Amino acid sequence: VFIMKLLVILLFSGLMTGCRGNSSYSLPPKLLLVSFDGFRADYLQNYEFPHLQNFIKEGVLVEHVKNVFITKTFPNHYSIVTGLYEESHGIVANSMYDAVTKKHFSDSNDKDPFWWNEAVPIWVTNQLQENRSSAAAMWPGTDVLIHNTTPSYFMNYSMSVSFEERVNNITTWLSNSNPPVTFATLYWEEPDASGHKYGPEDKENMRRVLKEIDDLIGYLVQKLKMLGLWENLNVIITSDHGMTQCSENRWINLDLCIDRSNYSLIDLSPVAAVLPKINITEVYEKLKNCSPHMNVYLKKDIPNRYYYQHNDRIQPIILIADEGWTIVLNKSSSKLGDHGYDNSLPSMHPFLAARGPAFHKGYKYSTINIVDIYPMMCHILGLKPHPNNGTFSHTKCLLVDQWCINLPEAIGIVIGALLALTTLTCLIIIMQNRLSVPHPFSRLQLQEDDDDPLIDL
Ligand SMILES: *[C@@H]1O[C@H](CO)[C@@H](O)[C@H](O)[C@H]1NC(C)=O
Ligand SMILES: *[C@@H]1O[C@H](CO)[C@@H](O)[C@H](O)[C@H]1NC(C)=O
Ligand SMILES: *[C@@H]1O[C@H](CO)[C@@H](O)[C@H](O)[C@H]1NC(C)=O
Ligand SMILES: *[C@@H]1O[C@H](CO)[C@@H](O)[C@H](O)[C@H]1NC(C)=O
Ligand SMILES: *[C@@H]1O[C@H](CO)[C@@H](O)[C@H](O)[C@H]1NC(C)=O
Numbered sequence: 001v002f003i004m005k006l007l008v009i010l011l012f013s014g015l016m017t018g019c020r021g022n023s024s025y026s027l028p029p030k031l032l033l034v035s036f037d038g039f040r041a042d043y044l045q046n047y048e049f050p051h052l053q054n055f056i057k058e059g060v061l062v063e064h065v066k067n068v069f070i071t072k073t074f075p076n077h078y079s080i081v082t083g084l085y086e087e088s089h090g091i092v093a094n095s096m097y098d099a100v101t102k103k104h105f106s107d108s109n110d111k112d113p114f115w116w117n118e119a120v121p122i123w124v125t126n127q128l129q130e131n132r133s134s135a136a137a138m139w140p141g142t143d144v145l146i147h148n149t150t151p152s153y154f155m156n157y158s159m160s161v162s163f164e165e166r167v168n169n170i171t172t173w174l175s176n177s178n179p180p181v182t183f184a185t186l187y188w189e190e191p192d193a194s195g196h197k198y199g200p201e202d203k204e205n206m207r208r209v210l211k212e213i214d215d216l217i218g219y220l221v222q223k224l225k226m227l228g229l230w231e232n233l234n235v236i237i238t239s240d241h242g243m244t245q246c247s248e249n250r251w252i253n254l255d256l257c258i259d260r261s262n263y264s265l266i267d268l269s270p271v272a273a274v275l276p277k278i279n280i281t282e283v284y285e286k287l288k289n290c291s292p293h294m295n296v297y298l299k300k301d302i303p304n305r306y307y308y309q310h311n312d313r314i315q316p317i318i319l320i321a322d323e324g325w326t327i328v329l330n331k332s333s334s335k336l337g338d339h340g341y342d343n344s345l346p347s348m349h350p351f352l353a354a355r356g357p358a359f360h361k362g363y364k365y366s367t368i369n370i371v372d373i374y375p376m377m378c379h380i381l382g383l384k385p386h387p388n389n390g391t392f393s394h395t396k397c398l399l400v401d402q403w404c405i406n407l408p409e410a411i412g413i414v415i416g417a418l419l420a421l422t423t424l425t426c427l428i429i430i431m432q433n434r435l436s437v438p439h440p441f442s443r444l445q446l447q448e449d450d451d452d453p454l455i456d457l
């Protein structure tokens with residue numbers, strides 16, 4: 001009986017949640033996806049973010065987002081909007097070379113659709129829906145004709161456009177467009193730039209930079225409130241990767257191991273992409289024991305857990321530096337912070353915070369994968385996701401319209417119910433015994449209506 005009641009209560013609370021916010025369900029759902037480049041997950045614990053913490057209080061926080069290897073900017077931003085590992089979406093580095101077409105890709109030479117067309121980003125899918133458009137205040141790929149489509153509203157990439165201008169223009173597009181903008185992106189270069197310059201262990205400089213970012217978040221929220229977008233807009237604030245401290249005492253100089261004429265270097269550090277000009281095995285042999293702080297892999301031997309193998313743009317040999325080590329040519333690095341390392345390192349992980357009608361309020365969750373964001377965004381926008389490597393159920397606990405009972409909670413409920421049931425039964429037996437003591441024929445009576453009290457429950 002008790003369990004039945006519990007079930008009924010659970011059912012009702014579920015129905016109530018389902019019915020809540022009738023008005024917000026009748027409008028088309030809208031989503032703004034924001035990235036602050038290089039926002040390492042534990043900055044949130046180690047620095048103060050009054051505006052961001054207010055945002056989180058009214059929404060959800062995922063403390064660690066496990067990103068994809070290599071933990072670089074373009075690859076991870078494209079994984080967020082496609083749900084694919086790098087080998088499957090084709091943006092396998094910030095610097096690439098395709099041996100068949102002899103094309104080069106870099107962050108300043110990225111507009112050839114060839115590089116992007118192996119996947120379909122969510123802003124393209126969103127625009128195939130009737131009466132919907134997408135807008136972008138920058139995000140890698142949003143100024144490229146991917147599958148012959150750009151967002152209806154976008155900016156060409158330029159780091160000299162201020163955050164305020166990006167916010168002003170994206171919020172104008174979100175308020176005034178017809179057909180309405182239902183998916184929008186906003187990208188900002190910090191704290192990545194300062195993380196590289198000072199290193200994440202420079203507390204004083206990082207505190208200053210991170211306070212500036214929190215003020216920018218304050219500006220964004222204020223703007224959304226002023227324009228009446230705040231209540232019905234879903235906002236995700238996340239990032240592509242973290243940052244770790246580097247040092248000139250941790251350099252790996254390739255020139256000490258192999259002659260430059262023997263190979264081309266497609267990408268340098270911390271994951272070097274090596275295209276041999278002589279026998280591959282020979283190059284591999286020269287590099288294999290170059291440094292104890294660097295793993296050297298032939299393409300076929302790259303560990304499966306990286307999902308970084310099955311693409312022509314991944315070069316025949318890759319070198320992966322240990323955390324905090326930098327691969328250099330004849331001493332040539334001034335970076336005090338870097339990223340790109342093994343994606344299982346916590347220092348490489350970003351966080352995710354989200355708020356709006358689709359999200360719970362005041363919910364904390366320890367971890368999801370960066371590829372899980374895409375199916376969640378498709379769900380919120382009512383889009384059919386393309387095949388991807390994410391898992392929708394990982395994000396169910398963040399969403400108001402999903403059932404979410406995790407295993408510990410479920411066990412807790414069952415144990416709780418059993419305890420309550422046992423206690424009640426004991427109480428009833430004790431009370432019956434007490435009541436029955438004065439009666440001379442208690443035994444007989446007890447036998448008669450033995451089961452009644454339990455049925456009444
Ligand atoms: C749903 O929203 C509409 C308009 O916002 C309102 O008129 C209506 O009463 C609401 N229905 C319920 C059941 O809350
Ligand atoms: C799209 O918008 C037009 C005009 O606003 C409207 O007539 C049409 O029903 C809309 N289509 C859908 C699928 O909402
Ligand atoms: C972006 O740049 C291209 C080429 O420079 C130009 O033709 C185009 O109009 C620009 N688009 C926007 C939205 O500024
Ligand atoms: C932002 O909008 C203003 C006003 O429409 C426009 O003049 C400006 O060029 C836009 N900025 C960018 C970077 O597109
Ligand atoms: C490879 O490097 C060696 C020196 O280690 C040099 O003698 C040789 O000419 C180089 N081969 C090519 C093809 O550049």
Ligand SMILES: *[C@@H]1O[C@H](CO)[C@@H](O)[C@H](O)[C@H]1NC(C)=O
Pocket residue numbers: 279280281282
């Ligand atoms: C490369 O060198 C290895 C041994 O040094 C040899 O067994 C192999 O046949 C060579 N491969 C080519 C393509 O020359």
Ligand SMILES: *[C@@H]1O[C@H](CO)[C@@H](O)[C@H](O)[C@H]1NC(C)=O
Pocket residue numbers: 255260330
């Ligand atoms: C390495 O640096 C030294 C001094 O800066 C220079 O003389 C030398 O030519 C460099 N070697 C290469 C291979 O660039």
Ligand SMILES: *[C@@H]1O[C@H](CO)[C@@H](O)[C@H](O)[C@H]1NC(C)=O
Pocket residue numbers: 084085088307387388389
């Ligand atoms: C990732 O997803 C793509 C598209 O469905 C698929 O082709 C690929 O095999 C997946 N990768 C893994 C490792 O499952």
Ligand SMILES: [Zn+2]
Pocket residue numbers: 037038072073074192240241
């Ligand atoms: Zn980045």
